[in-house]
Amino acid sequence: MHDAPRALQSPQQNFGFPPPATRLFLFRIAARAPIDYVTRMKAEDVTMLDNFPRGTIVIEELEIGMTRHLNKVVTDEDIEMFAKVSTDRNPVHLDDDYAQDTIFEGRIAHGMLTAGLISAVIGEQLPGHGTVYLGQSLKFLAPVRPGDLVRAEVEVMEIDHAKRRVKLDTRCLVAGKPVLKGEATVLAPSGKFD
């Protein structure tokens, strides 16, 4: 248990290392989830740089203001892989010389790469596995550069229990400065259907 505060403070820490019983206990508190949701987690789901292990928070357990985040350093390898997947080989992402002469004065990550970190928090943590992504708005506020540590945060804003719809505030920060903000709409998983 005494590992938790360190893990929360430092992006280099994660929850992959405490023994399973501790992980279970932490996750139950964190997610206020019934035990059957907790036991679905696999080892690889808790080896990320998140504040909480990955899994599911059903709509019955969601609360306004509930927040989850992950921290990730965007690397050159990430940018190269995203270029391959998206086919977006715009030289502002890949060519140092070209990028130096642009308004950004250096290479930047694809905006949708950063947006992918938001969708990771939604799909893995809040509400997590079982969520259906309906929509997302994105405002790109500042560039993310190779080597930047991005913190992607998601917060519950509205819960429509009848429609199982949840509105989430979504934002990404680098060194405390917003680089991306927007809103997501999702269909949240329910304990009643599982």
Next chain:
Amino acid sequence: MHDAPRALQSPQQNFGFPPPATRLFLFRIAARAPIDYVTRMKAEDVTMLDNFPRGTIVIEELEIGMTRHLNKVVTDEDIEMFAKVSTDRNPVHLDDDYAQDTIFEGRIAHGMLTAGLISAVIGEQLPGHGTVYLGQSLKFLAPVRPGDLVRAEVEVMEIDHAKRRVKLDTRCLVAGKPVLKGEATVLAPSGKFD
């Protein structure tokens, strides 16, 4: 020149193979761009499955209704790479058995992976290199599955020459059916500043 119609009809064709002079001629017609923008293109920029070679269309050359697209098959390798980059290892994307039991009845691509194809059209074709991505709205309408051929389309809706701002209609289709739609706002490159 007689290669062009084939290339436009088939997503397996591309503009990487015509000799440079032909490429240049096609691109001038396509983009109505002055010759100096055309000559910036490199070989690797024209080996994609687009309707037009990649490069820049400056705001002075943009017109309402101008449209560009790309076609890409989303592969298992793409989904695996996107999972690595985003850290989103939600089993609906990666685990066949899990995904079979979900509403999707099989694995699906990350929504932001499909959105990345839109940003590729914007960043590589319309307006292309030199564009600053300001914002994007996304509505996820239907799942994209491994093996699906996605057509990402971008169309010019509004041009604000004073602010260099351009609004784009953005959509992705699989077999003619919309899977993703939204709007993008960008700062377009200008011939006056280059």
